[in-house]
Amino acid sequence: MKSKNDTMKVNKIKSSKRFENLDVVVFLGPFLVVFTIFTILPVFTSLFISLTNFNMLEFPDFVGIANYQKLFLNDDIFSLALQNTFILALITGPLSYIMCFGFAWLINEVPPKPRAFLTLLFYAPSLSGGFAYVWQLMFSGDSYGYINGALLNLGIISEPIIWLTDETWMFVVCVFIVLWQALGTTFLTFIAGLQTVDRTLYEAGAVDGIKNRWQELYFITLPSMRGQLLFGAVLNVSGSFGIGSVITAVFGFPTNGYALHTIMHHLDDYGGTRFEMGYACAIATILFVISISANKVFQFVLGRIGK
């Protein structure tokens, strides 16, 4: 940062330019160093190591794109993981995003006191770290499981469903749990964003012929909080491609028949257990590429709202 570049705008008051730069370095430096090492560098390390075979002990040897070839051509479990990740992300991503906005929008219409309570209620699930046991108990596979018990009692099913090991139901239960925890930071962002929309716009809109709340939503609310919508989208997209720890907590690892095996599990398996770092880095690189391109697509779509 200690640049002697003369093009920088000199602050009107300060006379010593060097001192000025020094404090920027002190303020920004620690963050920038750590951020670069642990957030930016991994993108490049992953890319580089993915072209090698590396086991953390011997010096990595260069193998070109062999890891990628193996991933896409010879690794059936990876293609399963890729498929699962995409299906999960495509279902939970948009749904959770809509839920975040929908509930934030509804809550925003409520008077302040119940609003604070509802915000807590809807946000609480995402605050809960240790809820896996609750789900395991509720979706327990025998008739002691609460969901099974209730369904049996109501006569909807005649014998208990093995929720956590049946490959189809696992998927449904997983989506259910992810959606339950979906109202996190994005949700708060939207609530906050909705509260900052200029109220007078609504009255002006009514004069200009906006007839109902749907038009109001599309023509006034959404465009006024485009920034928050984008931020929420970024959080949700990167989040939904990173689903994994919830699955491990509730369904165990590996999941039965790899039914809920995601890219993240595959990554942990090769990187954290087998120490095949080259291969793991290839997986990580793919995950980077996927989450960034998904974000770009989503931003493009959002950019057209209200235009």
Place this chain on the structure above:
Amino acid sequence: MAKKKNVIIVDGVAQEQEMVGIFKKRPKYDAEGREIHYKKKKLFKSRVNRSFGGDLFMFLFLLIGGVFMAFPLIFAISNSLKPLYELFLFPPTLIVQNPTGKNYVDLINIMSNSLVPMSKYLFNTVFITAVGTTLRVIFGTMASYPLSKRQFPGKNMIMSVISFSLMFAAPAAGIANYMTMAAFGWIDTYWSVLVPAIGSSMAVYLVKNFVDQFPDAVLEAARIDGTGEFRLFFQIVMPNLKPAWMTLIVFAVQEYWNMGSTIYIYREELKTLNYALGQIAAAGIARQGVSMAISVVMMIVPVITFLITQSNILETMATSGMKD
């Protein structure tokens, strides 16, 4: 002007109103001292373009959503209060009939009998939460100040890299970071958990947007008075960022408090409360009452932090918008 209003209300009218009954609202006055008449409140805040049917639909939707959200929470709390026989009733009951604190007592007993004393796990979690949160708040806020209020070469690039980095799926960096930590010799030490707290791009992103709103005029005035940049930041800017750092505190507490086992830590003495409680709950159906107690206990700290800081968070998140 504000004082004048108070005088009018306190002298005479307001007190008279209070004598009538505590439920009667005090009349409000506008700047000229005339009484303001409000319309009767509807179920929802009355605005233009609101139909009754729509309000009803909204109410139903919120009700369904609320039940969906609340159900597992109520379930956990209720089951954690159930005595043993009630846990195994068939058909199972949702709401506890004879609440007891026995599960919590059991939890404490199990905890005091574990190999590594439970106080150690608790200490670890509290330590990680406290230090990690502090580091993130201090360095995140410090970094966002020059990014918002100062001019220096490369500033815009840094900012766009930061918002770009929010797009990475978090687990993707895990393997590369493992190798970096190993190279630094940080595996199996708390450095691996705590140092990354300094580099939270999310923290800087949120606070930077919040600092943007801080009036430049105040900074200019302080600079004219000869205040140094460090004093300016810590004595003038920092206290005004309370909502922003409260928000960081909530997110950080939530993350560190719920931290289970990570790939960086192997030693049992360094593991966290969430991990240890998971081990207790892993005993399965026999300890289900205790597991429920664990879920409830783990939730208390993040919920309380959120409750304390809710309004601050909303104030911060309002400025979190991203430019396309």
